[in-house]
Amino acid sequence: MSEPLQCNTRVMQLLTEKASIKQEVFRKSKDYFNMMKGVVESVTACVADEVTKVDDALQLEYKDNSPNECELHFSGDVLLFNMHTNVFTFDKNHRIWQSGYVREDKRRAYFAMINIYNFLADSFRYNRMNDAGLLLARVFVNREGQFFVEGKKQMSFIFNHLGQQVMDEANIKELVDTAMICSLEHDLTVPDYKDSMRVSVKQIQSLSNELQLKTAKKVDLGYYPRMTRE
Structure with a gap:
């Protein structure tokens, strides 16, 4: 053994x-x-x-x-x-x-x-x-x-x-x-205008779904789905 x-x-x-x-x-x-x-x-x-x-x-x-x-x-x-x-x-x-x-x-x-x-x-x-x-x-x-x-x-x-x-x-x-x-x-600040100039169709569709807005050509560039705090 x-x-x-x-x-x-x-x-x-x-x-x-x-x-x-x-x-x-x-x-x-x-x-x-x-x-x-x-x-x-x-x-x-x-x-x-x-x-x-x-x-x-x-x-x-x-x-x-x-x-x-x-x-x-x-x-x-x-x-x-x-x-x-x-x-x-x-x-x-x-x-x-x-x-x-x-x-x-x-x-x-x-x-x-x-x-x-x-x-x-x-x-x-x-x-x-x-x-x-x-x-x-x-x-x-x-x-x-x-x-x-x-x-x-x-x-x-x-x-x-x-x-x-x-x-x-x-x-x-x-x-x-x-x-x-x-x-x-720490307040939410608006992103730089140049960073918001190009927007994809996907982002706009997402924006419309989230806020229940109608899709239109006029885009509010003051809002951007990736806004974050500083």
């Missing part, structure tokens, strides 16, 4: 150390994202109650799309929150490796990632598949609940202190408020 196979010690080490940490990050990330969903829903209700007193046309809406995604609709904007299903770390040139918090325990360098996108509400309403959204921020949270943000302007420098800020309701609310402000401060 042959001798029983011996387990590879390196395989065992990687599974019990690295793989186990990743599993823990993923399990806890679901709790953090559920907390974020709850805050987004509460912010939606709170702001809606106040702004409708000024203008009842200013409707806000929260949508829970899936365990890993939710949306906040406000004015002409949509914030889409999406949690990636994988766990990440960073290459050795990334600034997190200079953090005393990470140098103290390298297991703290494994993160779940939550993306925050800004889209135009009409892109969804009229199913404009060519419209582009803007990635406002990437939120990285580890198994200890410590997080930091990479993103546009204030989204990045407000939440830039790994090891000093925890993913709790207060910080999530500030994050959501900041994302809304960033979206509202």
Whole structure:
């Protein structure tokens, strides 16, 4: 009878150390994202109650799309929150490796990632598949609940202190408020006239279907199906 196979010690080490940490990050990330969903829903209700007193046309809406995604609709904007299903770390040139918090325990360098996108509400309403959204921020949270943000302007420098800020309701609310402000401060601008001079029949037909307009030779060059934010 042959001798029983011996387990590879390196395989065992990687599974019990690295793989186990990743599993823990993923399990806890679901709790953090559920907390974020709850805050987004509460912010939606709170702001809606106040702004409708000024203008009842200013409707806000929260949508829970899936365990890993939710949306906040406000004015002409949509914030889409999406949690990636994988766990990440960073290459050795990334600034997190200079953090005393990470140098103290390298297991703290494994993160779940939550993306925050800004889209135009009409892109969804009229199913404009060519419209582009803007990635406002990437939120990285580890198994200890410590997080930091990479993103546009204030989204990045407000939440830039790994090891000093925890993913709790207060910080999530500030994050959501900041994302809304960033979206509202960036207006939709008219594309350059030269970029809009040539229009395909497909684009015109798509435009007519989306806005329920009759096809005609007179074309409003101020509108273009690929308009995006700066």
